[in-house]
Amino acid sequence: MRLTATTFAGRGGFVLTERQAMNITKDTAVTINYKIHELLAGGVAVKLLDKGDVAFLHGGYDNIFAKVEAALDGKQKGDTVTVDLAVEDAFGARDESLLRTIPKGEFPAGVKVGGQLRGANDQGEPQIYNVVKIKGPVVQLDGNHPLAGVALRFTAVVNEVRAATPEEIAHKHVHGGHGHHH
Numbered sequence: 001m002r003l004t005a006t007t008f009a010g011r012g013g014f015v016l017t018e019r020q021a022m023n024i025t026k027d028t029a030v031t032i033n034y035k036i037h038e039l040l041a042g043g044v045a046v047k048l049l050d051k052g053d054v055a056f057l058h059g060g061y062d063n064i065f066a067k068v069e070a071a072l073d074g075k076q077k078g079d080t081v082t083v084d085l086a087v088e089d090a091f092g093a094r095d096e097s098l099l100r101t102i103p104k105g106e107f108p109a110g111v112k113v114g115g116q117l118r119g120a121n122d123q124g125e126p127q128i129y130n131v132v133k134i135k136g137p138v139v140q141l142d143g144n145h146p147l148a149g150v151a152l153r154f155t156a157v158v159n160e161v162r163a164a165t166p167e168e169i170a171h172k173h174v175h176g177g178h179g180h181h182h
Contacts, residue, residue: 021076022161026059029174030072031160039084039151048147055174057164063173065089068154075158082155090152091145097122098143100129107139117141 024030031053037045056063058072067089071081087093098121104111111117113131121127121143129141168175 021078022163024058024072024075024158024161027164027169028058029055029160029162029164029168030058030158031055032072032156032158034154034156036147037153037155038147039153045153048152053159055160057168057172057174061172065154068156072156072158075161077158077161079158080155082153085152085154087149087151090150090154091148094144094149098127098129100141100143101138102141104134104137104139111139119143 022028032055033053034049034051035047036049036051037047039045058064058069060069063069064072065083065085067085068081068083071083075081100119107117111131111134113134115131117129117131119127119129119141127143129143130146131139132142133140164174
């Protein structure tokens with residue numbers, strides 16, 4: 001429960017009233033902090049990432065893992081959820097067709113391991129590739145997400161819930177703050 005001050009017109013006074021916290025539902029803009037752990041055999045979890053405020057549009061817009069979104073449904077500011085994600089519920093299985101070995105001469109000067117490049121996959125669709133190895137005259141690229149093939153534990157703390165704007169709903173993502181900027 002949150003108390004808010006309400007001003008009375010013409011009287012200059014105020015009274016404290018109760019205001020219910022907003023629940024996460026379809027078309028709410030949600031800001032979370034989250035941690036991702038790799039789930040190893042035997043249920044051991046190894047921390048991979050600790051991320052500050054991230055905003056997303058809730059309600060089936062594919063802005064967050066579906067199982068995490070389902071767990072967040074109905075939650076409020078201050079609530080925490082923890083969801084274990086199988087490989088197929090996270091970034092999916094590794095796709096060996098997204099591995100490339102390309103002559104180093106085809107790259108701009110300064111290409112380094114850990115860098116990212118835009119290219120196309122076998123279907124001609126845009127694909128981001130990570131430079132994973134440079135060996136002699138060739139560069140090895142990987143178009144898989146770095147966490148593809150990994151089972152994850154996703155823990156999120158809800159920091160803010162608000163109604164999404166009509167523009168955010170039309171664009172299918174949150175604008176400003178910790179969301180997307182046009």
